[in-house]
Amino acid sequence: MSTALIAGTGALPALLAAARPGMLICEMEGFAAAVPGAEPLRFRVERLVPFLDALVERGVTQVCFAGAMRRPRLEPELFDARTAALVPRLIGAMQAGDDATLRAVIELFEEWGLGVVGADDIAPDLVPGPGVLTGTPGPADAEDAARAAAIVAALGGVDVGQGAVVAQGLCLAVEALPGTDAMLDFAALHQGLKPDPTGARGVFYKAPKPDQDRRIDLPAIGPQTVARAAAAGLAGIVWQAGGVLLLDRAATQAAAEAAGLFLWAREP
């Protein structure tokens, strides 16, 4: 089983490369993946078909997508004929939203005989199962987590965000395009709105969209998430067990302990 890592930016690609040495690292031109020691195979979306052929020629049988990728600016003159023929299909998927785009990409890789696996297949430790990892959530925290989970599920139904901040039953912030860090900064700015200053401090809850393909684009939590949640005055971070990547588990737990936050992989 020879695996290629389609690596975007962020910490995840390097963590996976360390967990399974010998993978072929691939990166999109213009979006360098920070994988130490790798000599990445570069590709462009305009030449996707030659790239798929190259993977097959090198004996790759499965791929794993990891890290953040942005939609590149496409340059029409760089398309080869076979990739150009795929454009109508991909454009259709892109117009139907992010999830549809990802599904179309997965289908394409599968048509080349390349299986698509999730990051948890490469490094199971990255996706914690149910349980409290650090600290002790109380009953009010459990109520805030349940309310936040309901909010995130409702948002996922309209393809918006993957997170929310709830304190004392009140929704302080909801994740949208600007992402988790921006939402936690917003929650920090407005933390004074919690009605009871001595009551429950609130939770940040994170979950994948209800119908997203979990092999690509799972939401992630890391040490910097802990720092921002602490700055927002929250009691802890809760996520859907099995649905969130915990990047650098040791450092994240240490940061949470130092800040007095709990970390809780909650049963859906």
Place this chain on the structure above:
Amino acid sequence: MSTALIAGTGALPALLAAARPGMLICEMEGFAAAVPGAEPLRFRVERLVPFLDALVERGVTQVCFAGAMRRPRLEPELFDARTAALVPRLIGAMQAGDDATLRAVIELFEEWGLGVVGADDIAPDLVPGPGVLTGTPGPADAEDAARAAAIVAALGGVDVGQGAVVAQGLCLAVEALPGTDAMLDFAALHQGLKPDPTGARGVFYKAPKPDQDRRIDLPAIGPQTVARAAAAGLAGIVWQAGGVLLLDRAATQAAAEAAGLFLWAREP
């Protein structure tokens, strides 16, 4: 028909008092209503029953709630016996959320024979029916408005917020406890995320929660909403026709025209 105005803070109470002179103005102790020339009847939640009696004694037959009210800090020693007897009922409603609290308050007034009417009953001009009031929304704006309406409806189902900002199909911000102004400031901060800098500039959409009682707590839009939407680089403001108060219509339209924003009361 003698009407009492239960006046909170903000611009709405004065607008209604001007639209129907002679109403009895009432305000909660500690939350002064800015109604020029009024000598308000003050009440406290701890003495709600004597207040209801006083309204009936003065010949009041209907009431209108207007303006923002915060939950006061209750002082246990100020309760009279009959109001104290209502506490379990009101506490139950308060724990079930804002909408349930408002429904319980309406019920109580109705038990005293006091009809509860909406602000649009006092000043119909404040709640515009369907139509474009200012400017010209284009097809991309209409798509952004439709997507924002779907998002706000989904949020309303979990009792969160009444607004969202959508540009080029992407959700830039969602309203939560901090309110509309905070959300528009957030959208302004992140307006650079719109993928196509020359594409649709996006809309702010506002609607009441799907099952809220429209006689109380309709969302409102005014000239300062226009200023903030303009600062966020948006193309216009859209709201559910019949479901949003337009405070100071002339000033709001003038501000929108000056800023080049459209105002659109959209058919649900």
